[in-house]
Amino acid sequence: MGSSARTSTRGGRLRSAVNADVTLRAASADDIRAVAAIERASFGDPWSESAFDELLRSRSAIFLVATRGEEKSVAGYLIAFVFADEAEILNLAVTPAERGRGLGGELLDAGLEAVRKRGAREAFLEVRESNASALALYSSRGFSALSRRGKYYRNPVEDALVLRRVMEG
Numbered sequence: 831m832g833s834s835a836r837t838s839t840r841g842g843r844l845r846s847a848v849n850a851d852v853t854l855r856a857a858s859a860d861d862i863r864a865v866a867a868i869e870r871a872s873f874g875d876p877w878s879e880s881a882f883d884e885l886l887r888s889r890s891a892i893f894l895v896a897t898r899g900e901e902k903s904v905a906g907y908l909i910a911f912v913f914a915d916e917a918e919i920l921n922l923a924v925t926p927a928e929r930g931r932g933l934g935g936e937l938l939d940a941g942l943e944a945v946r947k948r949g950a951r952e953a954f955l956e957v958r959e960s961n962a963s964a965l966a967l968y969s970s971r972g973f974s975a976l977s978r979r980g981k982y983y984r985n986p987v988e989d990a991l992v993l994r995r996v997m998e999g
């Protein structure tokens with residue numbers, strides 16, 4: 831996977847090799863307000879702050895945030911679950927002003943590396959079929975379409991594509 835070549839560990843945090851001012855780290859309670867604001871800016875049916883709070887306490891969840899620059903404000907996040915040898919990427923978003931600068935790719939690479947380390951052999955996710963930027967990102971990271979879930983999303987109603995990738999190593 832590209833992630834190990836693209837990131838390095840420093841003091842328990844991941845510093846990106848391609849985005850020198852980006853830091854990836856585990857989310858904490860202090861991040862939830864910023865994460866929920868990005869969520870509301872990104873989705874028509876956003877998760878609530880309490881849903882994110884609950885995920886922080888879940889042992890099965892991997893919850894990463896990306897920060898950029900000296901201010902260290904949260905610019906994106908990823909949440910994944912691992913059940914036995916299967917992982918699900920539950921949520922991924924980058925604040926609108928930061929999109930297209932590599933952060934989504936960094937978060938996805940780090941999330942895939944984290945689920946692989948926890949024993950996942952395959953990763954799954956759902957995505958709106960019209961979400962071209964997310965589909966381009968997932969395809970660039972080796973995901974391909976497995977099936978379709980009819981009218982899976984609300985606001986607006988839309989089918990989901992279920993994507994899958996096999997993890998190496």
Ligand SMILES: CC(C)(COP(=O)(O)OP(=O)(O)OC[C@H]1O[C@@H](n2cnc3c(N)ncnc32)[C@H](O)[C@@H]1OP(=O)(O)O)[C@@H](O)C(=O)NCCC(=O)NCCS
Pocket residue numbers: 872873922923924925928929930931932933934935936956957958961962963964966967968970
């Ligand atoms: C999807 C999302 C997370 C991508 O984050 P990002 O920081 O803009 O993505 P990146 O700049 O890291 O781009 C990653 C890859 O995706 C592709 N990509 C991203 N945006 C794209 C766009 N608008 N058009 C075409 N390709 C795009 C690029 O090819 C890039 O590949 P590379 O890493 O090999 O260069 C971001 O657009 C977002 O938050 N969208 C709203 C929330 C959302 O839809 N989340 C996904 C739910 S399933």
